[in-house]
Amino acid sequence: MTSLYAHFPWCVKKCPYCDFNSHPLNGTLDRDRYIDALILDLNEQRSAYGTTRFKTVFFGGGTPSLFDPADFERLLIAISCDGEVTMEANPGTTEHADFAAYASAGINRLSLGVQSFDATMLQRLGRIHSSEDADRAYRSARRGGFDNINLDIMYGLPEQQVEQALDDLRRAIALEPEHISWYQLTIEPKTAFHSAPPTLPDETPISDMETHGWALLREAGYRRYEVSAWTQPGRECQHNMNYWTFGDYLGIGAGAHGKVDRQRTDKAKAPSRYLSTPTATNRRTLNDDDLRFEYLLNALRLVEGTSWGTFSERTGLPPMADEPIWKRGCALGLLRTDRVATTPMGYRHLDSVLTMFLSDA
Ligand SMILES: C[S@@+](CC[C@H](N)C(=O)[O-])C[C@H]1O[C@@H](n2cnc3c(N)ncnc32)[C@H](O)[C@@H]1O
Ligand code: SF4
Known part of the structure; x- marks a missing residue:
């Protein structure tokens, strides 16, 4: 079954480290017009691919929490999904949020962009909220x-x-969320931090942060299953697991990406262009080399990787276990023979492992 990603491209303000397709909201947000566009986009792609139901849905951004529960209710009626439905929320936009109404609209998982509980750090990151706002958002x-x-x-x-x-991390753990995404800040091209790099x-x-941080998470009962993702038992993000195991998903909304079989799709990035032609979808077919590399790029992020069966099922290609490059990776102690997975040493040097495949493609 297919998943669905819907992108919400506006934020109150652009954070200096962020390279997501997000645009500062100047003026008022025409929520009805955007939801109408998403529904047109959804229906067009759904009929192109014959998708009826979705196994997971993810409302990402940007800042989806700038939209009201009633907007999601309308969208979710059009979507139809009995599985995991996540919404990203920025604690700076949830002061008056009616979380019960978001839940009754059909959203059953929340991803809160806390980033830090330290006032100085939040200010350096250009965040629009305090740590108290994050605490309050979580509790409500x-x-x-x-x-x-x-x-x-x-x-x-x-x-x-x-x-x-x-x-x-201790503050996050003390709240006992089901899942923690612990990301190392990276400086991305075309961001304010790239033009004026902080120290x-x-x-x-x-x-040291990683060694001690990972220990804190483990001691608190979280299990690492992906580079940055830590979960309590059974609370892995199903939507992201679908990406990492190279499952299919439709992508709707400004700049959203999708993948169905060998096809990659993307939508106009600029919100104004998207709004004028919401049903226009760019499509590109992956060749065997792209398919293999993209599969590895995703699956090797998982601590346990995937089986070779899933590899063949999702790519239509035979397992690579006997290919010289895989054998070389195994001989170097970086890859496993029995699965599409790294060894613990390979996982510590994941970027080099992936570069090895990139230079071979
Ligand atoms: C698409 S953002 C959405 C969350 C929401 N817009 C917010 O910021 O509250 C998803 C997450 O990616 C992480 N992230 C964004 N830019 C990053 C960067 N340059 N380096 C590391 N993590 C980043 C942040 O933790 C962020 O919450
Ligand atoms: S709120 Fe999130 S999506 Fe928006 S600019 Fe900041 S990090 Fe990017």
Whole structure:
């Protein structure tokens, strides 16, 4: 079964580290017009691919929480999904949010962009909320009935000390969310941080943050299943698991990407262009080399990788276990023979492992 990603491209303000397709909201948001466009887009792609139901849905951004529960209700009636339905929320937009209404609209998983609980860090990151706002958003989401919540936290922040990064994690863990995404801050091209780089911690403090941070998460009962994703038992993000196991998904909304079989789709990035032609979809067919590489790029992010059976089922290609490049990776102690997976050493050097495949493609 297919998943669905819907992109919401506006934010109150652009964060200096962010390279997502997000645009500062100038003026008022025409919510009805955007939801209408998403429904047209959905229906067009759905009939192109013969998709009837979705196994998971993800409302990402940008800031989907700028939209009201009634907007999601209208959208979810058009979508139809009995599985996991996630919405990303920025705690700076949820002061008056009616979480119970989001839940009764059909959203059953919340992903809160907390980033840090430290006022100085939040200010350096250009966030529009305080740590108290994040705390409040979390507690009112719980009261509103959300029993599946992810917190996004970043580390390696400008001039961050090891203890500060660990304190953020402790604060996150104390709230007992079902899932924590713990990302290392990266400086992306075409962001404000790229033009005026802040001072980031060196390799040694970053490595200390990771060693101690991973231990804190493990001791609190979280299990790492992907590079940045930690879960309580059974609370893996089903939607992201579908990406990482190279499943199919439709992508609707400005700049959204999709994948069905060998086809990649994308939509106009600029919200105004998307709104004028919401049913226009660019399509590109992947060749065997692209398919193999994209599969590995996703599956090797998983601690356990995937089986070779899933590899063949999702790519239509025979297992690569006997190919020279895979054998070389195994001989170097980086790859496993029995699965599409790295060894623990390969996982520590994931970028080099992936580069090895890139230079072979
Ligand atoms: C698409 S953002 C959506 C969340 C929401 N817009 C917010 O910021 O509250 C998903 C997450 O990616 C992470 N992220 C974004 N840019 C990043 C960067 N340059 N380096 C590391 N993590 C980043 C942040 O933790 C963010 O919450
Ligand atoms: S709120 Fe999220 S999506 Fe928007 S600019 Fe900041 S990090 Fe990017």
